[in-house]
Amino acid sequence: MNADVDVLIIGAGASGAAFAWSMADTRMRILCLEQGDWMNPANYPSTRRDWEVRMDREYSPNPNLRRRPEDYPVNDDDSPISVLNFNGVGGSTILYAAHFPRPHPSDFRVRSLDGVADDWPIDYAALEPYYALNDRQMGVAGLAGDPAYPPHEPNLPPIPLGLAGETMGRGFNALGWHWWPSDTAIATQEYEGRAACVNLGPCKSGCAQGAKGSVDITYWPIARRAGVQLRTRCRVREILVDDKDMATGVVYYDERGVEHAQRAEVVVLACNGVGTPRLLLNSRSARFPDGLANRSGLVGRNLMIHPWGMVRGAFDAPLDSHRGPLSCCIWSQQFYETDLSRGFVRGYNMQVTRGLGPVATARMGVARGDIPWGEGHHEAFARRHGRSIGIGICCEDLPEECNTVTLDPVLTDSNGIPAPKITYRLSENTERMLRHGLARGTEVMKAAGAWDVYCEGPVRQTGWHLLGTARMGEDPERSVVNGWGRSHDVKNLFIIDGSVFVTSGGVNPTPTIQAVALYIAAAMKQRLANLFD
């Protein structure tokens, strides 16, 4: 029999870790259940010669390919973009690039400024202290003074531009476009017990050096020392409620498949934009026949996923581009704010990435026909390896109720819990935005001197950013949680992950997910005496 707890957090990823750390000073009994396990950095691919192969297998970001015991399958047949995630202590921060841009102030006011979607019930100014707090905890490298943002001071010097960043910077300058070294959650110097980055490269398969700010090495050690319990390999099946519409706890399975009950005064969901609606929809009861906290009918709707374009250029000069943090270098927000003359509303971030390793260079080149079989293979490979640069086009997709997470009628995880099904399509606005981004990416590649450029989008294996499926708002008819994360329907149920996003912005969402989690924790601590009123 498990002892009752005050606060039960489901999910030990980006938001759950930040929230647990913040709540620890209340001295309440706090427990986090995580379906995955602790990671051992000594096993990360970069410790092995075959790191490029391992990245695509047991460290693949796609759970349908990775198939670890702790993963659940996702039916993404009805989506041009696959869902990517990681299940373990640290969640998707284990495999994320640590590209760490904040959104713009305008991202929280899209209805007021651009007449589309809805404004958030909170704004950039309200979140700014929590961005700054989170930056300190995660250890963010960057360069102050970026004119694309209100002033903020990264804690650490920026990651190296490298020859690739310099080359692209000159290209952006030739066009008179904005660019800036990326903010990254990468320790460029020793920081809070973390070693400095040594440019291993494959950050997106785990950082063996411990320089990347994944929450298993940032928030969790401090939260646990402060008394938060973290129980791994515990997969929650459903959240239970009483006849007063209050959550009473959860039912979960342990590693051996044994069912357990865990009672709690407060339940906090931190499973992000697919896992959270999945769990709510799996928590049906007589009082909530359409899923828990779903009287609005919006749980699982408005999925936003940031359709991604990729532009890749090959250059004559050696750039050593296969070295350094693979997916972090510089960004451009030249086309981030709305300009209707472009043919679409809202905008996108251009994330300049470095080159690929030898295996990926060869495989991509052969698959595309750029590197032939047989005669000419070595010469074509040499013209691309270490001489290529990428640009990711991160498009803001607006919320649409037709883009959904539902329960698959057949597919289940290893415990028999129904798996999520994704139904997603790009809107015309997003399609136009993506085409614009690919064209501008091609233009800047050529301005930088690329002799060959190709582009594609949407790229299927890019569904990292899972947002909007339990949106926040003040109207219970039009939102799932209020402006500080509390369910409108279940007063002791909170959601603190990317599913509460009202709109998606056009940048990687982890800093905002964590700032929102810290904001909600602070709001709860201020209201502890009347939290459920």
Place this chain on the structure above:
Amino acid sequence: MTTVRVEIAEPSQSLTPGQRASLDIVLNMIVPPSADGRMPGAAEVGVPDYLYAEARDALPELCRELDELDRRSLERFARGFAQLQDRERKPLIEEMRAREPSFMSRLAMETLACYYLHDRVLEGLGMEARPPYPKGYQVVQGDLSLLNPVRERGKIYRDAP
């Protein structure tokens, strides 16, 4: 010729000598040795062992396709695939790529992975044959004065009400 050597305990037993000879030729048609001898051909880097370790499920089809290659070679030239001239082999391989594009693509992708992990190949490329960790790599910091024109243009974000 049979293709039932599916459940194999050792990589050396997974292919008949004839299949192995044909495979070596196919591998070198994917990545040949370089003319200057600096880069080995794909037949020299242990692809069968790699396939056994990393793509075992592909071996039965590989055996079938190699047998089919030999059968077509015998039918057309009255000689096994391994005994053909390069100009005779090429159309057979092109037919195979057209007939089984998915399998041939996978064979190529697995071959490239094995090839570009091999010490001789990495050394031929001028790279150190080692994992990234723990030594890492040096990356030049770069010239941040390139940002001066960006600074000079000033603020580009919108204020929000």
